[in-house]
Amino acid sequence: MASVTHSVLAASALDHFPATPQGWRSFPAPAKLNLFLHVIGRRADGYHLLQSVFQLVDLKDTIELRLRDDDGIEHHNPLPGVNPEDDLTVRAARLLQPFAPITCGVDIRVTKRIPMGGGMGGGSSDAATVLLALNRLWNVNLSRKSLMELGLKLGADVPFFIFGRNAFVEGVGEIMTAYDTPDCWFAVLHPQVHVSTPAIFKDERLTRDTPSIKMRGLNVAATRNDLQPVAVSQQPRIAESLEWLSQFGPARMTGSGSCVFTICASQSEADRVVSLVPEEMTGFVARSLQKHELSEFAD
Known part of the structure; x- marks a missing residue:
């Protein structure tokens, strides 16, 4: 019964993001703001220990995904001068692909609105959206915790966007506690x-x-x-x-x-x-x- 319920929930979640006649589905990748950012120490490996509040905002990139009949992963509009294989969206898809129950591939298009190099987490959010969306489209159904662990391999901010709520963030960015912020x-x-x-x-x-x-x-x-x-x-x-x-x-x-x-x-x-x-x-x-x-x- 649990697996049936899980499948129904997955289907209903995807219903909010219908496919075009060409098979593309569009998914949002929201930006974040650091309401503050403290550096409280440094680990022996050189990584810095942080404290921050991460705030989601409604400025969003758009990630378009289309399932393929083979195991190919192709970025259709890569950034100029960036090798598509180095793009975080492609790396995210490749990272999740081994967990898919059957052979799966995906076409990717990205519409950028979040400023690049602006400290608003655009690339990390794009990667997180790919992991979250393909978790359903490919019927991988990993837990949020598992997806966050995968996301950390791509960047320190990726787990936050998979966590999916405003958060008090600690460690190198991987320790999150839900934190209520006022609407503003x-x-x-x-x-x-x-x-x-x-x-x-x-x-x-x-x-x-x-x-x-x-x-x-x-x-x-x-x-x-x-x-x-x-x-x-x-x-x-x-x-x-x-x-x-x-x-x-x-x-x-x-x-x-x-x-x-x-x-x-x-x-x-x-x-x-x-x-x-x-x-x-x-x-x-x-x-x-x-x-x-x-x-x-x-x-």
């Missing part, structure tokens, strides 16, 4: 620069000993992004964006950058801020989400 709007600026995450973590100026904090009673306003000072020193345009945005409220960088944001009380306020963005800057509005739309694709 964000005004976001993209400074149009690419920040090298490895370069920031290697920088000797990076703070690596911020005291650990507890989730209970957390006051986000009293936190910070430890990576921000280093990113600002490497990319002056981030500093310019932070300075401009701070006139409307406390402004902060997300992840390792380069996007920066401020929280707004309403959509109209966020729209007003973005409408005033200078021509040399790029801004957009994002709304908070409470869960990933594919959260039912893993148990």
Whole structure:
């Protein structure tokens, strides 16, 4: 009975994402913001220990998938200059493929909206969406925990998007506790620069000993992004964006950058801020989400 119920749940979840006559199904890959990011230590292997709150937002890439009759995995619109086999969506599909009960393949198309190199998790979210969607389309039916373990092999942020809820995140990004955040709007600026995450973590100026904090009673306003000072020193345009945005409220960088944001009380306020963005800057509005739309694709 359990397996029958499981199959019914899987089918109903897929019903929300119908196939086109050509067989393509479209799935969302939402972005995230780091409401804060503390570096509290460093492991012997060099990986940094972090604490953060990851917030899902409604800015999304679109992942289109079409099942194949063979075991081929093909990316139909790879990014210029990127080997399709190196793309995280292809790597995610190949990582899951051995767990499929029968021979399975997939065609992939990606529509990018999340800024690349912006600290909003676009590539990681794309990979997570492929794992979640193919978990159902291929009838793999791995647990959420197993998918998160697979996702960690692709990147530290991938498990969060499979977790599927806003979270207090610890460790190297793999330890997550569901964390309720208020509904709100964000005004976001993209400074149009690419920040090298490895370069920031290697920088000797990076703070690596911020005291650990507890989730209970957390006051986000009293936190910070430890990576921000280093990113600002490497990319002056981030500093310019932070300075401009701070006139409307406390402004902060997300992840390792380069996007920066401020929280707004309403959509109209966020729209007003973005409408005033200078021509040399790029801004957009994002709304908070409470869960990933594919959260039912893993148990």
